[in-house]
Amino acid sequence: METPEAGDGAAVPQKKITLVSSPVRAIIRMRKKIRSLRNGCLPLDLPSRRSTDSPKSGMRRQVSMESSVFKTSIYEKPNIFKFDSPTLAKATLSPQLRKSKRKKSRPVLYPDNHRKYLPVEQKSKAMRCLILFILIVGFQILNAIENLDDNVQKYDLDGLEKTLKREVFGQRFAIVKIVDIFNDYLATHYHNKPLVISMNGPSGVGKSHMGRILAKHFRSIMDDDFILQYYVRYKCPEDSIVTLCQEDLSEMISSMISRAEMEEKIPFFIFDEVEAMPPPLMDVLKGFFQLNQTNEYLNAVYVLISNLGGNEIIEFILENSTNRARSMDNDLRQVVRSALVEHHSIWNVAEIVPFVLLEKKHILQCFLDELLQEGFYPDQENIQNLAGELNYYTINETKYSTMGCKLVVGRVNLLHPVHSHMDSSGPRGS
Numbered sequence: 001m002e003t004p005e006a007g008d009g010a011a012v013p014q015k016k017i018t019l020v021s022s023p024v025r026a027i028i029r030m031r032k033k034i035r036s037l038r039n040g041c042l043p044l045d046l047p048s049r050r051s052t053d054s055p056k057s058g059m060r061r062q063v064s065m066e067s068s069v070f071k072t073s074i075y076e077k078p079n080i081f082k083f084d085s086p087t088l089a090k091a092t093l094s095p096q097l098r099k100s101k102r103k104k105s106r107p108v109l110y111p112d113n114h115r116k117y118l119p120v121e122q123k124s125k126a127m128r129c130l131i132l133f134i135l136i137v138g139f140q141i142l143n144a145i146e147n148l149d150d151n152v153q154k155y156d157l158d159g160l161e162k163t164l165k166r167e168v169f170g171q172r173f174a175i176v177k178i179v180d181i182f183n184d185y186l187a188t189h190y191h192n193k194p195l196v197i198s199m200n201g202p203s204g205v206g207k208s209h210m211g212r213i214l215a216k217h218f219r220s221i222m223d224d225d226f227i228l229q230y231y232v233r234y235k236c237p238e239d240s241i242v243t244l245c246q247e248d249l250s251e252m253i254s255s256m257i258s259r260a261e262m263e264e265k266i267p268f269f270i271f272d273e274v275e276a277m278p279p280p281l282m283d284v285l286k287g288f289f290q291l292n293q294t295n296e297y298l299n300a301v302y303v304l305i306s307n308l309g310g311n312e313i314i315e316f317i318l319e320n321s322t323n324r325a326r327s328m329d330n331d332l333r334q335v336v337r338s339a340l341v342e343h344h345s346i347w348n349v350a351e352i353v354p355f356v357l358l359e360k361k362h363i364l365q366c367f368l369d370e371l372l373q374e375g376f377y378p379d380q381e382n383i384q385n386l387a388g389e390l391n392y393y394t395i396n397e398t399k400y401s402t403m404g405c406k407l408v409v410g411r412v413n414l415l416h417p418v419h420s421h422m423d424s425s426g427p428r429g430s
């Protein structure tokens, strides 16, 4: 039999129960009366409770009673049948409990003309616009980064770095610094200042050597027209008229910058032997390094090579030979800058790249390289002998060459048969 709880709140099942149970109820009522008459007990009537109860709860109580009567009559056979007389507390509490129970399980009834599910959330148009805007901005950022990469890629700075690491010995910090500077500057064609790099160091440590590699590299990428190598002692010797040198230099730089601007290129000016540059010529350069110029003058790279500051570098390295911390590089740069600024204010705007003393192991590399270039057999003993003939500063068993690799070319040249004949005591090549 279906209990009222099962269909609680639903109208249809209630109706069914009422129809099915009315004859049964009549039978049960009759049987109850007969029994009570037989036993002499009257069923407890609670008119007051019935009147307060809702018809539904009354019906439910009756059905439960009927089922218990059925059970009792079929399975148990009590001698005396008695209804439980409900206590007052039970009588007052039970309807409340039932009500709360019913409340919990009561389903929500929607009117027929309404949907029985939550309305689908409408996506706001503003949100869509915001997402679109974010996508556009993100795309533009990616595009800009890609453009920067494209700019740098055309200068093949990775290739340049590899070449420098292969051909310039013992100058790791200088190589990394120079490539970093180029990477930053060459990423875009529009600048707010020209790039000025100053390569300083003692004699024979590879400054001019690096300058030549840079010139060769950028010539291979750009037109020869946009690379100027200016050797001060050659272009403006001591006995020349400085004003003419000034005009000449100014004209060379200006015309190259104008041509480069038309082709959207960045011109490179490499000045070697700057220590020999007369101050009026330096003033001309200083004029080009200014920030308050038209745009094309801001798109240019100047490399100044000199042995100015070389003595300060030697001193610094010999004093700090055991300290190889990266911070030493910054300290050394500061030392060199203060020495250079005393010489001319042109170095105030320059990126300083110090070249350090070469150790004996680098001198051995220079000899090996030079012997191979000149077609000699690279005999290790011979190389050791050649390197042993040079002078070194010795600090804590580390030997620093006093003249770098400057004398290497000359020594290897002596190995050629012509020289061997002339000087039979010198080292012999194969």
Ligand SMILES: Nc1ncnc2c1ncn2[C@@H]1O[C@H](COP(=O)(O)OP(=O)(O)OP(=O)(O)O)[C@@H](O)[C@H]1O
Pocket (backbone or CB within 6 Å): 167, 168, 169, 170, 171, 201, 202, 203, 204, 205, 206, 207, 208, 209, 210, 306, 307, 358, 366, 404, 405, 406, 407, 408, 409
């Ligand atoms: N670090 C180095 N690695 C490879 N070769 C080097 C290095 N330093 C010097 N050399 C060799 O020695 C020669 C002379 O060096 P370089 O002209 O570069 O010296 P420098 O530092 O410019 O000295 P200076 O200030 O006296 O001109 C170079 O042609 C090169 O063959």
